[in-house]
Amino acid sequence: MTEPVLKLSGLSKAFGALKVTDAVDLDLRPGEIHALIGPNGAGKSSLIKLVAGELAADAGAIHFDGREISDLDQISRARFGLTRTFQVSSLIPEFSARGNVMFAAQARRRSVFGFLRQVISDKDLVGDAMHALDRVGLADRAAVRVSELSHGEKRLLEIAMALAMQPRIFLMDEPMAGLGQEGSARLIGFLDKLRSEAPILLIEHDMEAVFQLADRISVLVSGRIIARGTADEIRNHPEVRTAYLGEDAA
Ligand SMILES: Nc1ncnc2c1ncn2[C@@H]1O[C@H](COP(=O)(O)OP(=O)(O)OP(=O)(O)O)[C@@H](O)[C@H]1O
Numbered sequence: 001m002t003e004p005v006l007k008l009s010g011l012s013k014a015f016g017a018l019k020v021t022d023a024v025d026l027d028l029r030p031g032e033i034h035a036l037i038g039p040n041g042a043g044k045s046s047l048i049k050l051v052a053g054e055l056a057a058d059a060g061a062i063h064f065d066g067r068e069i070s071d072l073d074q075i076s077r078a079r080f081g082l083t084r085t086f087q088v089s090s091l092i093p094e095f096s097a098r099g100n101v102m103f104a105a106q107a108r109r110r111s112v113f114g115f116l117r118q119v120i121s122d123k124d125l126v127g128d129a130m131h132a133l134d135r136v137g138l139a140d141r142a143a144v145r146v147s148e149l150s151h152g153e154k155r156l157l158e159i160a161m162a163l164a165m166q167p168r169i170f171l172m173d174e175p176m177a178g179l180g181q182e183g184s185a186r187l188i189g190f191l192d193k194l195r196s197e198a199p200i201l202l203i204e205h206d207m208e209a210v211f212q213l214a215d216r217i218s219v220l221v222s223g224r225i226i227a228r229g230t231a232d233e234i235r236n237h238p239e240v241r242t243a244y245l246g247e248d249a250a
Pocket residue numbers: 015018020038039040041042043044045046047
């Protein structure tokens with residue numbers, strides 16, 4: 001079997017008495033979309049923050065490309081290509097869409113080229129930014145200020161910024177939220193192709209999107225993985241149906 005790019009082993013985190021991540025084992029293989037689903041407050045976002053290095057784990061290990069990265073900070077992890085999708089809250093509203101993506105492209109070039117950073121030209125960054133905007137269908141909105149973009153466009157801009165970072169894996173926290181039916185359908189098509197470039201760990205409440213996209217689904221309830229399988233396996237899993245899908249399993 002192909003070696004996973006990302007591997008979490010016995011990962012645990014508590015806020016006081018609340019165990020948000022309880023001995024979680026999870027991996028992400030090349031080319032796959034692994035969805036993480038679960039009810040509100042199950043600990044999905046916390047798990048992504050642990051992987052990105054925004055939160056420090058209490059116990060367990062994170063391996064990325066076979067190397068243990070548990071003790072690395074967020075910036076060092078980003079340098080290895082492990083970064084989570086930007087969030088609307090981290091966009092710079094006064095900058096244009098292109099300006100925001102240039103910012104992400106610059107961060108990537110700096111981390112890759114290190115001491116050559118002074119020779120990174122605006123032309124390179126504009127090229128990188130326009131390419132990423134074009135891929136998410138925002139090229140004609142490049143010069144528009146973020147504050148004037150619709151919510152759906154801001155969500156696509158987050159993805160463009162992630163693309164400009166050229167990560168080795170994508171960590172996505174509810175990318176479909178607020179996109180509307182047409183926007184979601186377009187993003188589903190895009191993510192479906194994106195997985196061949198870099199695998200995606202996907203948190204998503206839109207179950208239609210999850211069942212359509214995910215190669216594997218892990219179900220998190222109260223910080224614990226209670227089930228893992230393909231879309232069909234999860235759809236028909238009795239414990240999942242009661243605990244999460246809100247159905248009577250009987
Ligand atoms: N910094 C923090 N300090 C204390 N408690 C926190 C902190 N961050 C999250 N929590 C709590 O941890 C639990 C898990 O939160 P988390 O955001 O990871 O869940 P989630 O599954 O992503 O939820 P949602 O689907 O609603 O986004 C929640 O009860 C939340 O209130």
